[in-house]
Amino acid sequence: MSDPWQKAYDFAVEVARKAGAEIRKAGESEIRVMTKSSTVDLVTKTDERVEKIIIGALKAEFGEGTHDFIGEESVAKGEACILTDKPTWIIDPVDGTTNFVHGFPFVAVSIAFAVNKELEFGVIYSCLEDKMYKARKGKGAFCDDDPIQVSDVKDIHKSIIISEHGTDRSKEKVTKIFSTMQRILCIPVHGLRGSGTAATNMCLVASGAVEAFFEIGIHCWDIAAGAVIVKEAGGVLLDVDGGPFDLMSRRMVCANSDVIANRIIKEIEIFPSERDDIAIKKK
Numbered sequence: 415m416s417d418p419w420q421k422a423y424d425f426a427v428e429v430a431r432k433a434g435a436e437i438r439k440a441g442e443s444e445i446r447v448m449t450k451s452s453t454v455d456l457v458t459k460t461d462e463r464v465e466k467i468i469i470g471a472l473k474a475e476f477g478e479g480t481h482d483f484i485g486e487e488s489v490a491k492g493e494a495c496i497l498t499d500k501p502t503w504i505i506d507p508v509d510g511t512t513n514f515v516h517g518f519p520f521v522a523v524s525i526a527f528a529v530n531k532e533l534e535f536g537v538i539y540s541c542l543e544d545k546m547y548k549a550r551k552g553k554g555a556f557c558d559d560d561p562i563q564v565s566d567v568k569d570i571h572k573s574i575i576i577s578e579h580g581t582d583r584s585k586e587k588v589t590k591i592f593s594t595m596q597r598i599l600c601i602p603v604h605g606l607r608g609s610g611t612a613a614t615n616m617c618l619v620a621s622g623a624v625e626a627f628f629e630i631g632i633h634c635w636d637i638a639a640g641a642v643i644v645k646e647a648g649g650v651l652l653d654v655d656g657g658p659f660d661l662m663s664r665r666m667v668c669a670n671s672d673v674i675a676n677r678i679i680k681e682i683e684i685f686p687s688e689r690d691d692i693a694i695k696k697k
């Protein structure tokens with residue numbers, strides 16, 4: 415039987431590369447929206463333009479109506495964020511917008527594709543480093559054309575763990591985030607890191623540079639492509655409470671192994687985050 419999603423996968427890589435070139439040449443980082451006083455969730459004109467370019471190219475190639483699209487900027491404007499059985503593209507045009515605004519050199523384009531609610535492939539283009547990470551279900555993970563694999567470190571004391579502060583600045587959440595970081599740092603581990611983009615963080619787990627990444631407050635478009643890449647590189651994905659990974663739950667641990675993931679989970683102080691799909695249904 416012919417491979418039904420090969421063409422879509424190849425096209426996604428091409429589109430991610432074009433989008434990355436667009437981000438690199440943008441040079442403009444005008445902040446358009448800064449939501450609420452307790453959050454610092456930046457959006458630039460580049461985010462909006464690049465999402466239009468990506469979705470426009472995908473619609474032109476695959477026909478409007480046959481595929482669904484969940485894009486960070488479209489959802490911000492009120493479009494649905496519900497994963498159905500329909501072939502669905504999940505897109506973050508600029509993951510690491512704060513980095514982009516400040517010239518901090520980690521910015522990624524993240525494109526994932528799901529069918530029957532199952533992720534088929536993920537493509538992450540770390541556009542300032544010019545590294546193309548990609549994976550298809552059951553076919554391994556790659557950086558450019560080289561296969562990548564998670565690290566084999568199983569001793570938490572020899573690990574580097576990534577987390578982020580997210581965008582919420584409410585005292586209660588920030589306290590829990592820092593308390594969790596302190597608990598993990600003092601296990602002790604070799605180090606704590608954060609690139610400022612969930613997509614890039616997941617690629618760092620997939621390529622073995624770090625042992626794990628966790629965050630509460632991320633969105634499905636930040637992690638959908640990375641989920642396929644981590645899994646195909648031999649890693650695991652779990653909920654922060656140790657249950658199964660749920661793409662729409664806005665929380666996740668990904669790691670090189672169950673051992674490392676479960677050790678971190680013991681230290682995570684969970685705080686509430688509204689699901690991506692519920693948040694939209696309310697609109």
Ligand SMILES: O=P(O)(O)O[C@H]1[C@H](O)[C@@H](O)[C@H](O)[C@H](O)[C@@H]1O
Pocket residue numbers: 455456486506508509510511512578579580581610611612613629631632636
């Ligand atoms: O909004 P963008 O697309 O830049 O993505 C987010 C990052 O991916 C998070 O890890 C990170 O913690 C922030 O929440 C950041 O906003």
Ligand SMILES: [Mg+2]
Pocket residue numbers: 486506508509510635636
């Ligand atoms: Mg993002």
